[in-house]
Structures are given as C-alpha cells and as structure tokens.
Amino acid sequence: MLTEDERSTSKPAVALLNIYDLTRDRKYLDQAKEIVEGFNAIAGDVLKEFQGEPPFRTWWLYHGDFWYHVQDLLVRYHNATGDESTLATLMKTVDLHLRDSWDSEREGWCVFDNQPFVSLMRKLPGAEPRIRGPYSTEFGLSFAYAARMTGDMGYLAPFLENLEELDGLSPGQSWQERCGNRYFTRSQWLFVPFISLLPQDWPAKREKIVLQEAFRAGLKQEDGLAAWSPKGKITPTLHGELAWTESPFGKVVRTHGQNWVSYKTPQDILALPGSLSFWVKKGEATWGRRPWPWYTELRGLVHIADAGSQTNALDLMCVGNDLWTRLYDQRGWDTVALSASFPWNDGKWHHVAVVWTRLSLTVYVDGNQAARSESSTLPDGGQKTIHIGYRPGNWYGQAGFHDVRIFRTALPARRVKEIYEEKRH
Numbered sequence: 001m002l003t004e005d006e007r008s009t010s011k012p013a014v015a016l017l018n019i020y021d022l023t024r025d026r027k028y029l030d031q032a033k034e035i036v037e038g039f040n041a042i043a044g045d046v047l048k049e050f051q052g053e054p055p056f057r058t059w060w061l062y063h064g065d066f067w068y069h070v071q072d073l074l075v076r077y078h079n080a081t082g083d084e085s086t087l088a089t090l091m092k093t094v095d096l097h098l099r100d101s102w103d104s105e106r107e108g109w110c111v112f113d114n115q116p117f118v119s120l121m122r123k124l125p126g127a128e129p130r131i132r133g134p135y136s137t138e139f140g141l142s143f144a145y146a147a148r149m150t151g152d153m154g155y156l157a158p159f160l161e162n163l164e165e166l167d168g169l170s171p172g173q174s175w176q177e178r179c180g181n182r183y184f185t186r187s188q189w190l191f192v193p194f195i196s197l198l199p200q201d202w203p204a205k206r207e208k209i210v211l212q213e214a215f216r217a218g219l220k221q222e223d224g225l226a227a228w229s230p231k232g233k234i235t236p237t238l239h240g241e242l243a244w245t246e247s248p249f250g251k252v253v254r255t256h257g258q259n260w261v262s263y264k265t266p267q268d269i270l271a272l273p274g275s276l277s278f279w280v281k282k283g284e285a286t287w288g289r290r291p292w293p294w295y296t297e298l299r300g301l302v303h304i305a306d307a308g309s310q311t312n313a314l315d316l317m318c319v320g321n322d323l324w325t326r327l328y329d330q331r332g333w334d335t336v337a338l339s340a341s342f343p344w345n346d347g348k349w350h351h352v353a354v355v356w357t358r359l360s361l362t363v364y365v366d367g368n369q370a371a372r373s374e375s376s377t378l379p380d381g382g383q384k385t386i387h388i389g390y391r392p393g394n395w396y397g398q399a400g401f402h403d404v405r406i407f408r409t410a411l412p413a414r415r416v417k418e419i420y421e422e423k424r425h
Contacts, residue, residue, distance in 0.1 A: 009035055010073040016208065017076045029080065036086055039070060039228045043089040077367065079145075089151060094146045094155060097139075099272050100358055102158050104410040108140065110359060122279065126212050140194030148197055153209045157409055159194065159307035161210045166308075211415075212268040212408035214274075219388070219401050221251040227263050227404075237262045239266070245400040246350060249423065255397030257391025262388065265304060265406065268381030270314055270327075273357040273410035277419050278302060279402040281349045282318075299398050300391030301352075303368045304383055304406075310392045312379035314354065317391055318344055318399075325354055325363050325371070327379060335377045336361045340370035349402070357410045367420035369413065 013035040020028040052169050073092040077083065101110045140159050146153040202209070215234070217227035221244050227234040240259030246252045253261060280301060303330070305313030313328040323342035325332040340363050343350065353364040358378050363371040388404060389397025403423065411419075 010069040010225045013073050013331055014076060017073075017080060017243070020080065028109035032073075032077060033081075036073065039074070039305045043092055044364065050300070060066070060171045068139065068401075070373070071139075075142050076144045077368045078141045078149075090142060091146060091150070094142060094270070098155075098158075098278050103357055103359055104158065104161070104273065105355060105357065105360065105362065105412050109182070141197070144194050144197035153199070153205070154408055156198065156202070157212055160206045210409070211411075212358075213405060214269065214408050215263070215404075215406040217263060217388075218249075219253040219261075219404065221250065221253070225261060226252065229266065231324070234263050239273075247279075247281070247402055247424040249279070249401060249402045251309070252400055252402045254281065254400045256283060257396065260300075260387060260397050263386050263392070265383055266408070267384065267388045269383045269406060269408070270304065270312060270356065270379045271381040271383075272408065273301065273355075274410040275407040275416075276302065276304070276314065276354045276405070277407070277411075277416070278350070278404040279349050279351050281400040283398045283400055300389060301385075301395050301397070301399065302404070303387040304385070305392075306382045312382045314356065314379075316352070316354065318342060321345065322366045323352065323363065323365065323370070325361065327361060327376065329377065330350050330380050335379075336373050336375070338363055338371040338373055340365060342370075349400075351424070353416045354385065355410045355416070364413070364416045364420075365425075373380065 013032040016028045018148075020026070020032070021336055037089045051374060071090060074086055074093070078086045079088065105112050127144040139399045143155045143159065147153050176215040199205075213230075215227060215229050217225070217234075217236070219225060225236045225238075227236065238261055240257070242259055242261060243256055245254040255261065282299075299317060301323075302319060303310075303313060303315050305315075306312065310328055311328055311332045313326075315324075315326045315328065317324050321342055321344050323344075325336075325338045325340070327336040329335050338361060342365060349365050351364075355364070356378065357376065359374065361373045361376045362369060375421045386404070386406070388401050389399060405419075
C-alpha cells in the first residue's frame, strides 16, 4: 500500500472488479476489497486536510494519479458493493481536489510537478502551476458519480461549463465522422462513462449548476428584505433602524451608523472556492461622532464570518477612495489584504465582486479586475453570517446596497462581466 505509484495498486484492482462483473466469482471481489480497504484506511481525516495539514499519506506525491486511477477504483468498487466507507473516501478525494486544484478562473485543473513542494514552489519568483484544460474527462467519472450519490449537482460544474467543446466533441457532431481519428476515439472512450452519469435534464439546468448560486438578497423594500437559498427563504436579522434609498433597482436598503442587516449564510462558504457579488453606492454620513482620523472615512461594507467574530472571515471596507478586501484565518490574522482604487465619491452605483480560491484572491469593480493576489490561503469553515454594512468594531456602513449574491464557484472574469452588464444602468 505504501507504493510511490498508486497506479500499480489500483489498476490490478480495477481489472479484478471487471472480472468479477463478468463472472460474479467473489474471489476476485475479495482481492479487490483488500486493496480498496487499504486506501480507505489511509484516507485520513478530511477536516485536517481542509485545515492545511498534509493530505492522504499517498495523495501528497501527485494528485493526478488519484484522480484518474484510484478514484476510478473507488467508483467501481462502491458501485459493485455499496460500501459506505469507500464512498466516504471517494468524497474526500473529490472535495480535496475541488478545494486545492480546480481553478475556475482559469477554467482548468492546477497540477504541480511535485505536491510536497507546492508551498515552496508558490514562493519562488514566477512559480506557477501548470493548468490542465477543463476537458480532462478522465477526471469526470468520479465527479459525476459523486453528484449522483449525493444529489449535489455542483460536482458537475467544472465539466458542464465547457461541455460542448469537451475533447473536441461539438453538439450534434457525428461519431462516424470522427471515428477514424485516433485521438478522438480515445477521448470518447474516456468521455462516455462521464456523460452516461449526467441527469437527463442537464442541458436545461446547466447554467444553474455551473453558477452554484448559494445565496441572494435583493435588499429591496418591496420584498421585505427576504433572501433566497437553495433550501428556501431566509429571514434577515435587523440591527437598529434601517433606512431606504432610491436606486435604478427600486427602493433599496441603506445602512448607517450602527444600523445594518445580516443573514444566515450557507455553512462553511469560504472553505471551498467561491464568489461574492453586490451593488453599492456611498450614502450620506450620519454618524454621531467623527471616525478615527487615520482611517479618514471608514465604511464597513460586507463581512462574512461566524457570529460576530473576525476569524475565518472575508471582509470588505472602504477607506477613503480605496476598497480593502481581506481574508482572515482561524487565528484572526489576515492572510490576504488587497487594496483597490474605488470611485467611491462619484455618487454612482458600483458593482463589486470578490473571487477566492486556494491559489488567488481577485477583486473586480464594475466588471473589471481591480486587484489580485496570487498568494492566497482559504479560511477554515465555520462561516454562519453575512453582515451588510458592518464589520466587527466599525459600524459605519453609510451606504446603499442591492443584490448581494454568493456563489459556490470561483467565477471566471467573463462571468463577473456578465453579472455586471445584466444590471448596469
């Protein structure tokens, strides 16, 4: 089990399972069982992996071998036996790879040449991971199987975004036209298991699946500030007395002083790649005392964290004409702090988007990239609340807000542009 190449263990086991499928002779299944249980035993604690400790003891050499080879084995063995511990191991691998390696901004899988030295490589000048294209269908089987077993269609998102171009296959293209092409034939051999596991209505639902919208609050007076999530309506918590302001979107909420609104967010929303989108306009300063002079005019905009703390948090605030975006870890220390020029005093509504992954943190203003850090560390879980017009210790919101959205996917630049253009006036 401690071989340095997982393929030498998993491929024979897949062959044994194929023989079992043909013969139903349990001796072949029992031999594969020993190998699978070995992988289950070394799979580790997923919480520790999400906290940044070394992942599975044999995973750390090269994630790619586990994507294609070991996950293939886990899928086939669970399909044959229904073994729950095997499904649990499979889900750990899928979640780990989504967190560590799927870069939806670049729309590809990030592959480092030597996993134990990822941290070192990222500190070297010009060090960049290699990006495998989104059409790596050999990875798709385990993700599609995970989606079927859990009912979470979000596992399909990395593949459905570009399915028409998957390995050269265009919609309606005849297989006969391309069957003489050796590469195409090989790609279809890898492609068919994935496509066969997709739900029949995936074309109609693709946009919804790809975006993975997890939260939306229009913040309009007419809808009572109710927010939406896939699980249903979310009732806001009002802090102080809210005001309203006219906008191109109708009458929307205006936070001021120690008056703001908060909502319960999807649990652990910052533990995996994701995005935040909202519209904001500077409001009239109505606080009763002057803010700290070295901060000039500080305004807390959006804060996502646990109940009222600054740990494992995403925080946005305006300081003068600068938009500051920070990620905080479990110690309350900021691991990323980005400053972006922001046209705060022009009296107009502006769209802000923040996209976070394990590899980067990117800020967009009015559809264009305004700031980016290539050195990012995702917070742990524990996020429970999104505060609008508030940050711990500074309640000076003083702004109008509209259409706050959270996505469980790191939106590429073109998607951010589309969201901005949709409501731009």
